[in-house]
Amino acid sequence: MVGDVYIIGAGMHSFGRFDKSYEQIGSEAAALALKDAGVQWRDIQSAFMARMYLPATSGPRILRKLGSTDISIIDVEAACASGGAALRQAVLAIKSGDVDLALVCGTEKMPRGFMDPSMIYSPWQVELGISQNPSYWAMRAMRHMHEYGTTEEQIAKVAYKNHKNSVHNPHAMYQKEFSMEQILGSTLVCDPIRLLEICAPNDGAAAVIVASEKKMRQLGAKGIRIAGISHSISRYSSDFRCPAESMSARIDNAGPTEVTARRVYEAAGIGVEDVDCFEVQDTDAFCEIELYEELGLCPVGEGGRLIDGGEVEIGGKTPVNMSGGLISKGEPIGASHLGQVVELVEQLRGNCGPRQVKGAKVALAHVLGAGGNCAITILSR
Amino acid sequence: MAAERIAIKDGLFAGSLERLDEVHLAGSRCGACEETSLGVTSSCSNCGDENLSPVVLGDAGTLYTYTVVRHRPPGNYQGPADFKPFGLGLVEIDNVIRVMAPLSTDPERLQIGMQLKFHPYVLRTNEKGEEVIAFTYDAAGE
Numbered sequence A: 001m002v003g004d005v006y007i008i009g010a011g012m013h014s015f016g017r018f019d020k021s022y023e024q025i026g027s028e029a030a031a032l033a034l035k036d037a038g039v040q041w042r043d044i045q046s047a048f049m050a051r052m053y054l055p056a057t058s059g060p061r062i063l064r065k066l067g068s069t070d071i072s073i074i075d076v077e078a079a080c081a082s083g084g085a086a087l088r089q090a091v092l093a094i095k096s097g098d099v100d101l102a103l104v105c106g107t108e109k110m111p112r113g114f115m116d117p118s119m120i121y122s123p124w125q126v127e128l129g130i131s132q133n134p135s136y137w138a139m140r141a142m143r144h145m146h147e148y149g150t151t152e153e154q155i156a157k158v159a160y161k162n163h164k165n166s167v168h169n170p171h172a173m174y175q176k177e178f179s180m181e182q183i184l185g186s187t188l189v190c191d192p193i194r195l196l197e198i199c200a201p202n203d204g205a206a207a208v209i210v211a212s213e214k215k216m217r218q219l220g221a222k223g224i225r226i227a228g229i230s231h232s233i234s235r236y237s238s239d240f241r242c243p244a245e246s247m248s249a250r251i252d253n254a255g256p257t258e259v260t261a262r263r264v265y266e267a268a269g270i271g272v273e274d275v276d277c278f279e280v281q282d283t284d285a286f287c288e289i290e291l292y293e294e295l296g297l298c299p300v301g302e303g304g305r306l307i308d309g310g311e312v313e314i315g316g317k318t319p320v321n322m323s324g325g326l327i328s329k330g331e332p333i334g335a336s337h338l339g340q341v342v343e344l345v346e347q348l349r350g351n352c353g354p355r356q357v358k359g360a361k362v363a364l365a366h367v368l369g370a371g372g373n374c375a376i377t378i379l380s381r
Numbered sequence B: 001m002a003a004e005r006i007a008i009k010d011g012l013f014a015g016s017l018e019r020l021d022e023v024h025l026a027g028s029r030c031g032a033c034e035e036t037s038l039g040v041t042s043s044c045s046n047c048g049d050e051n052l053s054p055v056v057l058g059d060a061g062t063l064y065t066y067t068v069v070r071h072r073p074p075g076n077y078q079g080p081a082d083f084k085p086f087g088l089g090l091v092e093i094d095n096v097i098r099v100m101a102p103l104s105t106d107p108e109r110l111q112i113g114m115q116l117k118f119h120p121y122v123l124r125t126n127e128k129g130e131e132v133i134a135f136t137y138d139a140a141g142e
Helices: A022-037 A058-066 A082-095 A123-128 A133-148 A152-166 A180-185 A213-219 A256-268 A285-294 A303-309 A325-329 A333-349
Strands: A005-016 A046-050 A072-076 A101-108 A188-190 A203-212 A224-232 A246-248 A277-279 A362-369 A373-380 B005-007 B024-030 B036-038 B052-056 B060-069 B086-093 B097-103 B115-125 B131-139
Touching: A005 A022, A005 A082, A005 A213, A005 A333, A022 A058, A022 A101, A022 A203, A046 A058, A046 A082, A046 A333, A058 A072, A058 A101, A072 A082, A082 A101, A082 A203, A082 A224, A082 A333, A082 A362, A082 A373, A101 A333, A123 B131, A133 A188, A133 A285, A133 A303, A133 B060, A133 B086, A152 A180, A152 A285, A152 A303, A152 A325, A188 B060, A203 A213, A203 A333, A224 A256, A224 A333, A246 B036, A256 A285, A256 A362, A256 A373, A277 A333, A285 A303, A285 A362, A333 A362, A333 A373, B036 B097, B060 B097
Parallel strands: A046 A072, A046 A101, A277 A362, B005 B131, B097 B131
Antiparallel strands: A005 A203, A005 A224, A101 A203, A224 A373, A246 B097, A362 A373, B024 B036, B024 B052, B060 B086, B060 B115, B086 B097, B115 B131
């Protein structure tokens, strides 16, 4: 029986727009993670590369810059949850006893503006314009406002908080605070979601080195324990995330975040009350409100009131998106979850300066996207 | 002679495309779980069962939720060259299915719960000279 799996090194390339190849961006993050762990690339026994918008064999192309070894390198794609799916594969490889030291990297380089719809939608959906990612998330916001009285101001408060947090994150794309007036005055993209409430596709990379407990002790490393990790796809009629064509009007199954959270809390043997801080998928500001409810931070329908109360701010009871979230960092899809994990590793090490959550011991990273792809990782020191 | 017509997606519509006032959305009802999938399909999207019966979905719908697309959608969008914001919504039909659909009503008049009516139309003529039939929903009574 192999014991727990630990993250012994973490590193990232900032998220933003860079005049560099994806191979360069990805290999820089991988090299930083190796250096942080104090291990060499030739010591790594297996590698996983999360990416969505890059060509086949991106993993080998990126990691070749560190030297050509003969280990297994696999590209992993699970939409916005690609990084979580890749990290899970590494955890499983270690738990199986197959390897005891692995590298997981997420890398992306994406054009500006709306994402290429042919990657996600059927041609007929694209012809009719049922193919703009924010529209699906916006429809969830409209329904939530209708059912629970959530307001545009509450949605804007999430964007305000995340942009404000990002001022202290050198890896974020914007690092700029915006006023509530600026946010609520920014252009509507898909009602009720506005430009300053939405994340932008961009470039970036993040990487971690994972090890078995035995290997960690051999290396004399001090790791952050992966207390639980889970990945799932939304089941029938549970979520109308893109590219859904229809939903049932008779069946309302639990959504992917709720299902994945239940699994990962159980695996970690903890409840939401044991988690000190969170990094979650704020594709748009409303999404974060819905996630407060689905992760169990508040009852269903109360997400808007949770942001009003300030509990999710740094210094609050349950801080969310201390890094500034995807709204301020941007979303290089393959890299986004690993970027969250790198942030949380640094939070648990106490290295986050003005955005540090004091005394954080347990942290949760969450991503969610196309097809209802959801991944959650819980880390513990 | 009138142009040949094809559906924008195989199996999406019931009825002859020659007479648009007799065209409706098609569905497939599962004999095992009784769920209805959109269009003519070979297996149930809930349980995977292959014992499906074709059904014709009603033309009346209720708006479950919506958004307004304020900027031209990316890629091969075939809407007007001079882009105008349009509604997009989940339209509940016959209490069995909610279909993601473009809405032709003035976006400023959209409201959850409003009554809608199915509206098939000629979207464009393709490279073979065939008319491509698409659909939208109008406000009921318009």
